[in-house]
Amino acid sequence: MEKPFRRIFRLVALAAALALGACKPSGFSEEEKRIIGQLRLSELAKLQPDPTNRHADEPLAAAFGATLFFDTRLSSDGVVSCATCHQIDNQFQDGLPLARAIGITDRRTMPLADVAHGPWFFWDGRRDSLWAQALVPLEEAREHGGNRTAYARMMAERYRERYERIFGPLPDFSGLPENASPLGTEAERAVWTAMGEAERDAVDRVFSNIGKAIAAFERTIAHGETRFDRFAEAVVAGREPEGDARFSALEIEGLKLFIGKANCIDCHNGPRFTDDHFHNTGVPPVEGLPDDRGRAQAVAELVGDPFNCLGKYSDAGPEACEELRFMRRDGAELERAFKTPSLRGAAARPPYMHSGQIATLEEVVDHYSRAPEAASGQSEIGGVIFTDRGKAALIAFLKTLDPG
Amino acid sequence: MAGKSRTILIVAAGIAAIVIAGMLAMHFLSAPSDDLDLSRSKASAAGLYRVSVAPEAEPLRQGPLHSWIVTVATPDGAAVEDARITVDGGMPQHSHGLPTEPQSTGHIGDGRYRIEGVRFNMGGWWVLKFAIEAPAGRDEAEFNVVL
Numbered sequence: 001m002e003k004p005f006r007r008i009f010r011l012v013a014l015a016a017a018l019a020l021g022a023c024k025p026s027g028f029s030e031e032e033k034r035i036i037g038q039l040r041l042s043e044l045a046k047l048q049p050d051p052t053n054r055h056a057d058e059p060l061a062a063a064f065g066a067t068l069f070f071d072t073r074l075s076s077d078g079v080v081s082c083a084t085c086h087q088i089d090n091q092f093q094d095g096l097p098l099a100r101a102i103g104i105t106d107r108r109t110m111p112l113a114d115v116a117h118g119p120w121f122f123w124d125g126r127r128d129s130l131w132a133q134a135l136v137p138l139e140e141a142r143e144h145g146g147n148r149t150a151y152a153r154m155m156a157e158r159y160r161e162r163y164e165r166i167f168g169p170l171p172d173f174s175g176l177p178e179n180a181s182p183l184g185t186e187a188e189r190a191v192w193t194a195m196g197e198a199e200r201d202a203v204d205r206v207f208s209n210i211g212k213a214i215a216a217f218e219r220t221i222a223h224g225e226t227r228f229d230r231f232a233e234a235v236v237a238g239r240e241p242e243g244d245a246r247f248s249a250l251e252i253e254g255l256k257l258f259i260g261k262a263n264c265i266d267c268h269n270g271p272r273f274t275d276d277h278f279h280n281t282g283v284p285p286v287e288g289l290p291d292d293r294g295r296a297q298a299v300a301e302l303v304g305d306p307f308n309c310l311g312k313y314s315d316a317g318p319e320a321c322e323e324l325r326f327m328r329r330d331g332a333e334l335e336r337a338f339k340t341p342s343l344r345g346a347a348a349r350p351p352y353m354h355s356g357q358i359a360t361l362e363e364v365v366d367h368y369s370r371a372p373e374a375a376s377g378q379s380e381i382g383g384v385i386f387t388d389r390g391k392a393a394l395i396a397f398l399k400t401l402d403p404g
Numbered sequence: 405m406a407g408k409s410r411t412i413l414i415v416a417a418g419i420a421a422i423v424i425a426g427m428l429a430m431h432f433l434s435a436p437s438d439d440l441d442l443s444r445s446k447a448s449a450a451g452l453y454r455v456s457v458a459p460e461a462e463p464l465r466q467g468p469l470h471s472w473i474v475t476v477a478t479p480d481g482a483a484v485e486d487a488r489i490t491v492d493g494g495m496p497q498h499s500h501g502l503p504t505e506p507q508s509t510g511h512i513g514d515g516r517y518r519i520e521g522v523r524f525n526m527g528g529w530w531v532l533k534f535a536i537e538a539p540a541g542r543d544e545a546e547f548n549v550v551l
Contacts, residue, residue: 035527038466119469265527266498266526266527266528267525267526269466269467269525269526269527270466270467275467275503275525275526276467276525277503277525322469322520322521323469325507325520325521326469326504326505326506326507326520326521327504327505328501328502328503328504328505329505331501333500333501380498380500
C-alpha cells in the first residue's frame, strides 16, 4: 500500500537533494570555481613598470626610498616618518580610525601591500602615482609638516651621495630659502612666490625624486599567501585541500556568500579584492570633521596636480596617461565615493572605512545589511539580509584572508 | 494510511517546489537573462548604419583599461569614414554608468574607430552605447557585454 508513495517521496527527496547539491558546502559550481580562481594571489599580474617613474624598479632607488621612509628627519618636528602611520609590523597601517602624526588627519591610514598595482592613491584617488602620493603627507601640516625647499636642502646636506647616484647631480642650493612651499604656511607660500621660476622648478624636481625613491621602496611591499590562497589553489586544481588549507563548513559558507548572494564580489574582486574604483556605500560622515565628498572633490585636485602623469615631473609621455585621460570627471556617482579597499588582511586591521567609522567586522556586515542612505549622493549597496550564521560565516571567511 | 501518505506526498512536493523556486530565483537574480542579445554587429537604432564592435584584444578581461574597435558602415556596406562617436554605458542591474569616460581617438581606416579608455570593473552584464554622428545623420547602437 505504502510503496508507491514511498517511491514518490524518495524521488522527490532525491530531486531536492540533487538541486541542493549545487549549494552543498564542499561542492562549488563551475562558475563559483571560476570566481574563486580569479581571487587567488597567484592570479595577480606581475607589477607593471611605472612609466612616470624611470627609477621605479631600480634597487638603489628602492633602498634609498626605504631609508627615507623610516627617516624621522623628514618632518618638521623630527619625530614623524612615513612609518609613523605605515607601521612595518602592522600591515603598514596604524590601526587607528584617523591617522595621527604631528596632528590628527581626517582619514584612516591605508595599508601598503601591493598598493602599487592600483591606478589611484588615497581613499579618494586624488593622486595618480605612488610617487605623487608620497609627496602629499610630507607637506601636510598634520602629517610630516615639512616643506619642499627644506626637503631639497636636506638631500644636498645629508643624502647627496645616495641621491646623486640615482638621480644625477643636485643643483646648487646654497642660496635657497630654508622654508618655502606653494602649499605651506602663509610665510612659506610668500617665500615660494618670491623665488625665481628656475629655482622653484629645481626644488620641485628634487622633491619629485624624493617621492620616486619612496615609491620604488613601496613597490617592493607585497601580499603574502593566505589560507584562502592555499584553499583556492586546491579547489581550482580539483584537489582536496590539505592541512591549514582545509576550510571549515562555516568558512566555505562565508566564501559562497561573498561570491554569491552577499554581492561582495561586485567591488571586492580580483586577487587584491578590489576593483580599484570609487563607490558610495552610505558610510556616515564623522561628526566634527569637514564634509568629505570623496572622489567628487578629488578630481579637480588630481587634474591640477603638477606631479600628475601629464605634468613635467612625470617621466611618461601623455600616451602613458590613459588612467588620467579617460577617468570619469563628473557625475552623481562620484559623490561621497571612496576607493574599494583590499580585503586581504582586513580582518586583522580594524577599524574600517575611510575615516574609521566602523569599529568591528560584525558592524561592517551590519552596515551592508542595513544599507543606510548616503548623507549625499546615492548609496550603491542594496541591503542583504544575513542570518546570524551567515554573518558569522562571512566573517570566518574574511579571516582566511589574513596574512600568515 | 492513504491519508498519511497523501500528506507526506503533499509535504514532499511542497519542499521540492520551494527548493526549485529558490534555485530559479537564485539563477535569475544572479545572472542576466539567457536571451540577452550578445551580437557584436547590428543595425543602429534608426537603421542609418551597420555597426560592429569588438575589443581590440581578446579575451575580454575584468579590470584592465583597454580599447574597442567600432566599425561603422552604411546599410549597404560602404565604410563610414567621417563619423564622430561618443560612448556611454553602464550596468543596468546596478544602475550605474561606466567607471571611465571612454573616447573615440580617431578613425583608423575602413570605417574603423578606436575607442580608448574602456574598463569593466565588475563582473556581470554591461551595456556599451555608441552615438554615431556622420553625414547620414545621428544614430545610436547599443551592445550587451557579459563578463
